[in-house]
Amino acid sequence: MEYRNNVTEFILLGLSQTAEVEAVCFSVFLVCYIAILVGNLLIMISVTCSQLIHQPMYFFLSYLSLSDLCYTSTVTPKLIVDLLATRKSISYNGCMTQLFTMHFFGGIEVFILTGMAYDRYVAICKPLHYTVIMNKQRCDAMIAASCAGGFLHSFGQFLLAILLPYCGPNEIDHYFCDVYPLLKLACTDTSRIGFLVIANSGVMGMVTLVVLLISYGVILYTVRRYPVENRRKALSTCSSHITVVVLFFAPLLFVYIRPATTFPEDKVFALFYTIIAPMLNPLIYTLRNMEMKNAIKTLWCRITGCQ
Template structure:
């Protein structure tokens, strides 16, 4: 690969040249990243230390929280650090790694969201067979399928981009190495590669979104026959799922499902699926969920009180 490029590093142009905006973004994204880490770790510990871990929905939620942390950590710490320096550089190897990691963890997250929608569909539409259909073996298989799907999606993207020659311009108009901005600095015509990227990333996002959308329609249709209490509880859970899906998929589809080109607004849209949606996930899933709130209360109260009693 080495002989195909003589660019050893790329310069990231970042979000803005304005110093004040950069300082504001530094404080904002540092807060977002800490909130994301704390929120997701609280979810992980709360579910792991409570009986909720045995329920499929929360088993998937543990994996979603883990993916949120992995996915955002591929982009956000570097972004936060870069906001404090004048020259934002990233080595060729780290840039390729970032392209791969963003797509790998991002697509696993998408597939886990799909597994969660399937879980809700079975819980609401086939409640009597729920424990039979969504057993732990099937949960493990769905999570494994999400990881395999992530690899099948991201390895071809990486191999396509690593075969491109990079020989001159090395300024990437973005705050991280995303595949379309990187294509722009390659020393060759990348139109076909761009189309393949759209076919891969864009279709993954679109097809998953359509599947989720139809599953929610079927669920809402089925809810008409349920009791008012059952309907309220199901709608509360479903509401949180739909919010997460819109926050994550809306910007992804806008960026990846169009002719291979880049706009300056892409950076703002990318913030939604790299930082904002993963940060809101813990809030959305906990604030709208009574079971989760009770589990958190129990786990954390017990921890605090047992410490006080010990002291």
């Protein structure tokens, strides 16, 4: 039996149906989004306007902040507006655009985090060859590969979703358009499509996870022979990255690396990788990093004219 797509918009059920809860969420997420904008822009400008841009770790960090900014902006502004709206709707085209851009920038972020793990591996395990291996051409190529990988992942998810027929109902039990909630609305058998969605996310998730685990496994094996002080210094350069990876990857893997189904808890886990992680990343990378603090201080002095 053939189905036609006669849905022109979707209704987003959001985080809550209670007005009081939505009012509180509006205030909290508005503050979070402002913090995301300020924090990530500050890192991008501070790194770009200083000598840190020539160091691979900070070069990747500036692009990570850019991807954070773009990634959260595909979801958070719409969520904030909807928290005050009586009717939370998104057009069919808007929904598919949101799905594509979210997975595109999310994919880029996953690959950049993986590239940063490789950078730390080279810095600690092959320090004498670091400047040769992590040269500008290789760093540029890794960013280009991250963008290409993000596009391929996103295009696969987008293609699978847009080929499905939607003939009602049109209520999405989420605060943004994503593949799994859309599969529930399709008026056809989605078991094969669901498998392809899992394969798409699973391949990317598992490959990057394996690379991360191997990188840090080799790092830990290498530093065990270092004197205590050198070991502590080496591991401190990795601690920020590990924290960011756990904050971003753990909820992401829970949502996407499993059978194609949805749970009420998915919305809570989604908050971690769409809002909380992009907000905390600038803090994590600056609080214990003297070079970043100095770069921000120098930028502030340039703006204010202080000595």
